[in-house]
Amino acid sequence: xxxxPEWEVSEWLGTPPxxxxxxxxxxxxxxxxxxxxxxxxxxxxxxxxxxxxxxxxDEVVVIGLHTVFEHHEAMTPVSLKxxxxxxxxxxxxxxxxxxxxxxxxxxxxxxxxxxxxxxVVDRGGRLRAQAFGTVDELxxxxxxxxxxxxxxxxxxxGRSRGMTGRRAG
Amino acid sequence: xxxxPEWEVSEWLGTPPxxxxxxxxxxxxxxxxxxxxxxxxxxxxxxxxxxxxxxxxDEVVVIGLHTVFEHHEAMTPVSLKxxxxxxxxxxxxxxxxxxxxxxxxxxxxxxxxxxxxxxVVDRGGRLRAQAFGTVDELxxxxxxxxxxxxxxxxxxxGRSRGMTGRRAG
Amino acid sequence: xxxxPEWEVSEWLGTPPxxxxxxxxxxxxxxxxxxxxxxxxxxxxxxxxxxxxxxxxDEVVVIGLHTVFEHHEAMTPVSLKxxxxxxxxxxxxxxxxxxxxxxxxxxxxxxxxxxxxxxVVDRGGRLRAQAFGTVDELxxxxxxxxxxxxxxxxxxxGRSRGMTGRRAG
Amino acid sequence: xxxxPEWEVSEWLGTPPxxxxxxxxxxxxxxxxxxxxxxxxxxxxxxxxxxxxxxxxDEVVVIGLHTVFEHHEAMTPVSLKxxxxxxxxxxxxxxxxxxxxxxxxxxxxxxxxxxxxxxVVDRGGRLRAQAFGTVDELxxxxxxxxxxxxxxxxxxxGRSRGMTGRRAG
Numbered sequence: 037x038x039x040x041p042e043w044e045v046s047e048w049l050g051t052p053p054x055x056x057x058x059x060x061x062x063x064x065x066x067x068x069x070x071x072x073x074x075x076x077x078x079x080x081x082x083x084x085x086x087x088x089x090x091x092x093x094d095e096v097v098v099i100g101l102h103t104v105f106e107h108h109e110a111m112t113p114v115s116l117k118x119x120x121x122x123x124x125x126x127x128x129x130x131x132x133x134x135x136x137x138x139x140x141x142x143x144x145x146x147x148x149x150x151x152x153x154x155x156v157v158d159r160g161g162r163l164r165a166q167a168f169g170t171v172d173e174l175x176x177x178x179x180x181x182x183x184x185x186x187x188x189x190x191x192x193x194g195r196s197r198g199m200t201g202r203r204a205g
Numbered sequence: 206x207x208x209x210p211e212w213e214v215s216e217w218l219g220t221p222p223x224x225x226x227x228x229x230x231x232x233x234x235x236x237x238x239x240x241x242x243x244x245x246x247x248x249x250x251x252x253x254x255x256x257x258x259x260x261x262x263d264e265v266v267v268i269g270l271h272t273v274f275e276h277h278e279a280m281t282p283v284s285l286k287x288x289x290x291x292x293x294x295x296x297x298x299x300x301x302x303x304x305x306x307x308x309x310x311x312x313x314x315x316x317x318x319x320x321x322x323x324x325v326v327d328r329g330g331r332l333r334a335q336a337f338g339t340v341d342e343l344x345x346x347x348x349x350x351x352x353x354x355x356x357x358x359x360x361x362x363g364r365s366r367g368m369t370g371r372r373a374g
Numbered sequence: 375x376x377x378x379p380e381w382e383v384s385e386w387l388g389t390p391p392x393x394x395x396x397x398x399x400x401x402x403x404x405x406x407x408x409x410x411x412x413x414x415x416x417x418x419x420x421x422x423x424x425x426x427x428x429x430x431x432d433e434v435v436v437i438g439l440h441t442v443f444e445h446h447e448a449m450t451p452v453s454l455k456x457x458x459x460x461x462x463x464x465x466x467x468x469x470x471x472x473x474x475x476x477x478x479x480x481x482x483x484x485x486x487x488x489x490x491x492x493x494v495v496d497r498g499g500r501l502r503a504q505a506f507g508t509v510d511e512l513x514x515x516x517x518x519x520x521x522x523x524x525x526x527x528x529x530x531x532g533r534s535r536g537m538t539g540r541r542a543g
Numbered sequence: 544x545x546x547x548p549e550w551e552v553s554e555w556l557g558t559p560p561x562x563x564x565x566x567x568x569x570x571x572x573x574x575x576x577x578x579x580x581x582x583x584x585x586x587x588x589x590x591x592x593x594x595x596x597x598x599x600x601d602e603v604v605v606i607g608l609h610t611v612f613e614h615h616e617a618m619t620p621v622s623l624k625x626x627x628x629x630x631x632x633x634x635x636x637x638x639x640x641x642x643x644x645x646x647x648x649x650x651x652x653x654x655x656x657x658x659x660x661x662x663v664v665d666r667g668g669r670l671r672a673q674a675f676g677t678v679d680e681l682x683x684x685x686x687x688x689x690x691x692x693x694x695x696x697x698x699x700x701g702r703s704r705g706m707t708g709r710r711a712g
Contacts, residue, residue, distance in 0.1 A: 073284075073291045078247060091681050110287035115242075118279035122242045174598050177684020178691070185692035260512050343429050346515020353516070354523035411622075411629045416585060448625035453580075456617035460580045 039161040043067075043101065043130060044141040047113055049120055050128035053097050058161060060097055064183045065157040069101045069132075069143065072111050072119040074151045080170055081152025082125065087173070088180070089127045095184055100129035103143040103151060108134070158183050208330040212236075212270065212299060213310040216282055218289055219297035222266050227330060229266055233352045234326040238270045238301075238312065241280050241288040243320045249339055250321025251294065256342070257349070258296045264353055269298035272312040272320060277303065327352050377499040381405075381439065381468060382479040385451055387458055388466035391435050396499060398435055402521045403495040407439045407470075407481065410449050410457040412489045418508055419490025420463065425511070426518070427465045433522055438467035441481040441489060446472065496521050546668040550574075550608065550637060551648040554620055556627055557635035560604050565668060567604055571690045572664040576608045576639075576650065579618050579626040581658045587677055588659025589632065594680070595687070596634045602691055607636035610650040610658060615641065665690050 042057055054060045068085035070077035082100075089098040104111045113131055120129060132140035139148075146155070149168040156165040156179065165179060211226050223229045237254035239246035251269075258267040273280045282300055289298060301309035308317075315324070318337040325334040325348065334348060380395055392398045406423035408415035420438075427436040442449045451469055458467060470478035477486075484493070487506045494503040494517065503517060549564050561567045575592035577584035589607075596605040611618045620638055627636060639647035646655075653662070656675045663672040663686065672686060 073287055075292055087681055091679065092685060107287035107291070110284040115279040115284055118242055118276035122276070123244055172598065173680040174594055174684040177681040177686075178599060178688035179684075181685035181688020181690075182692050183688075184685070185689050256512055260510065261516060341429065342511040343425055343515040346512040346517075347430060347519035347522070348515075350516035350519020350521075351523050352519075354520050411625055413630055445625035445629070448622040453617040453622055456580055456614035460614070461582055 040155075040157050040163040041145050044133045044145070045101075045130035046133040047131040048128055049113070049117055049131070050126075052128050052130065053099060057157065060157070061161050062159050063097045064095065064159060064180060065097045065099065066180070067099045067101055067155040067157070069103045069148055069151055069153040069155065071102065071104055071106070071151045072116055073107060076169070077152040078123070081154065082123065084154070084171060084173065084176070085127065086125070088176070092180065096180060098127045100125060100127060101132055101142060102129055103132040103140050103148060103153075104134065105139045105143060105151075108137055156180070156183065159186060209326050209332040210314050213302045213314070214270075214299035215302040216300040217297055218282070218286055218300070219295075221297050221299065222268060226326065229326070230330050231328050232266045233264065233328060233349060234266045234268065235349070236268045236270055236324040236326070238272045238317055238320055238322040238324065240271065240273055240275070240320045241285055242276060245338070246321040247292070250323065251292065253323070253340060253342065253345070254296065255294070257345070261349065265349060267296045269294060269296060270301055270311060271298055272301040272309050272317060272322075273303065274308045274312060274320075277306055325349070325352065328355060378495050378501040379483050382471045382483070383439075383468035384471040385469040386466055387451070387455055387469070388464075390466050390468065391437065395495065398495070399499050400497050401435045402433065402497060402518060403435045403437065404518070405437045405439055405493040405495070407441045407486055407489055407491040407493065409440065409442055409444070409489045410454055411445060414507070415490040416461070419492065420461065422492070422509060422511065422514070423465065424463070426514070430518065434518060436465040438463060438465060439470055439480060440467055441470040441478050441486065441491075442472065443477045443481060443489075446475055494518070494521065497524060547662075547664050547670040548652050551640045551652070552608075552637035553640040554638040555635055556620070556624055556638070557633075559635050559637065560606060564664065567664070568668050569666050570604045571602065571666055571687060572604045572606065573687070574606045574608055574662040574664070576610045576655055576658055576660040576662065578609065578611055578613070578658045579623055580614060583676070584659040585630070588661065589630065591661070591678060591680065591683070592634065593632070595683070599687060603687060605634045607632060607634060608639055608649060609636055610639040610647050610655060610660075611641065612646045612650060612658075615644055663687070663690065666693060 040057060045052075057065070066085065066088050068081055070081050085098055085100065088096055102111070102116055116129070116131070119125075132142045134140050135144065146166070148166070153166060153168045154171050154176070155163065158164045164183060209226060226234070235254065235257050237250055239250050254267055254269065257265055271280070271285055285298070285300070301311045303309050304313065315335070317335070322335060322337045323340050323345070324332065327333045333352060378395060395403070404423065404426050406419055408419050423436055423438065426434055440449070440454055454467070454469070470480045472478050473482065484504070486504070491504060491506045492509050492514070493501065496502045502521060547564060564572070573592065573595050575588055577588050592605055592607065595603055609618070609623055623636070623638070639649045641647050642651065653673070655673070660673060660675045661678050661683070662670065665671045671690060
């Protein structure tokens with residue numbers, strides 16, 4: 037298993053934790069891919085990411101990724117900035133680089149199925165979970181607790197505790 | 206008590222139930238004043254309006270009023286249209302006529318304190334309740350049941366059952 | 375439509391509002407039939423009755439009826455008393471007179487299907503709604519608002535607004 | 544840090560996972576101390592224990608402990624049995640040995656402050672968390688994931704991730 041491919045971000049809102057994902061090697065990283073007008077992102081995905089951020093901020097790096105693949109004209113960075121202010125999103129959010137009116141660059145590269153998708157990267161930079169839809173909080177906590185206990189260098193195959201994402205069609 | 210002043214709408218999304226509020230004389234009307242990026246509107250105000258619409262649609266006219274008084278550039282009609290699609294808002298929504306970057310026209314005229322605000326107009330066209338913030342569902346049902354029982358023509362002073370709106374500062 | 379048959383209560387916890395249902399003529403009455411170990415009663419039925427009691431206490435009489443039809447030995451008046459204390463039930467509760475290990479007397483007489491069941495009696499003593507299972511708060515409010523607007527003496531057929539009870543079997 | 548003192552159980556409902564806590568050495572154990580008529584236990588403590596049981600059943604042993612310290616006559620084993628049936632409690636529950644009308648034996652020995660209390664014992668039999676009141680699901684998951692990653696034999700001081708229990712008085 038190789039490292040997770042790099043993100044491609046056209047603009048950051050808030051201070052990015054690093055220029056590249058590789059720059060976060062040694063940390064457990066949670067990335068919430070969302071769209072500001074996606075109801076499931078607003079009611080479930082972002083509140084969960086916010087909770088990881090407030091509960092485990094010292095140990096887990098939380099990042100938002102605005103992966104706009106529909107209603108592009110309604111979800112511009114200007115609108116996103118107002119959204120983040122109103123919804124008190126305090127972790128940094130990168131705008132996934134647009135690719136015309138289709139799926140943005142990182143979303144394509146990572147093969148995301150839709151929004152919200154929660155992505156977990158381990159200390160070694162490896163993708164360990166990618167869950168589309170609803171993620172169970174207890175199971176997510178279990179997975180993160182387990183990943184935090186892993187050494188950075190020494191790689192153990194480690195069973196991945198399943199997260200109950202709702203898969204698309 | 207005179208009739209409720211007219212709304213001033215620059216654009217309708219969905220088919221308006223009437224050109225003017227006066228045109229709805231004889232009906233009980235619920236108007237939900239909201240902003241698409243206001244968290245309390247998304248989590249509380251609009252779901253309640255949607256519930257009145259689905260539960261009492263035959264008897265009560267439900268209308269949304271998009272009263273943008275902040276982040277104007279982030280809540281344009283284009284964004285609102287995407288929002289209504291994603292959040293399955295099926296009742297008609299009027300865009301309150303903008304007045305520069307301040308409070309829009311109807312919001313000023315009706316003296317609204319913020320969003321969400323739920324407004325109830327009786328069969329006689331009189332304003333019977335204007336509740337800013339959280340509205341209790343049981344109390345709202347009680348008020349509507351009582352208003353529906355009133356005759357159009359004959360006006361009875363009728364105690365207005367209080368709705369527990371959260372008042373602003 | 376004749377008057378609702380009388381209840382048959384072996385014991386009251388709290389001060390009963392009247393000796394008989396007939397004694398409440400002129401008032402709108404809500405009766406919550408429940409069992410203390412029924413999960414749907416604890417999570418839905420009793421909180422709704424408590425809400426009617428706190429929101430409309432001046433206008434609507436709220437009464438609990440403990441209709442034990444299973445686990446009789448686990449839901450004695452001694453246990454019920456502790457339950458009412460712990461769950462802060464402040465409206466009076468009558469113990470439906472037991473009939474061996476089957477359905478108690480009032481439950482039989484009123485033809486209740488299970489618990490929770492919410493019963494609404496109008497000012498004229500007539501049964502106007504009997505809803506088994508989940509009752510929608512907005513619809514209940516609407517029904518009560520409408521009944522409160524009715525005159526006691528003059529009987530109007532009045533369409534009964536449907537309450538969305540979950541029917542058994 | 545020595546091993547957690549043994550429980551003292553007068554009766555088991557369901558099949559106990561072991562005669563003694565010592566018999567569970569090598570496993571991570573979650574014990575939910577509750578009373579069947581405690582509202583916080585019904586709405587929060589037991590649902591959380593049930594969730595650990597269904598989500599992590601292969602890895603974590605979940606046990607209920609009925610620690611009756613009030614309303615003794617209302618929460619007898621007969622009533623508890625009906626409660627477990629109605630609330631679908633499928634993990635085994637031990638009745639904490641009564642001590643007159645005061646706090647039962649295990650509750651005293653473990654110094655529990657009230658109900659609900661969630662207790663976590665690690666693979667080495669050591670008490671690692673004891674949280675009275677509300678426990679955050681994400682934090683609990685994190686703590687369990689971390690404990691599951693620990694070796695049985697080798698004891699590491701390991702920082703204990705805080706669980707947000709509500710402390711009494």
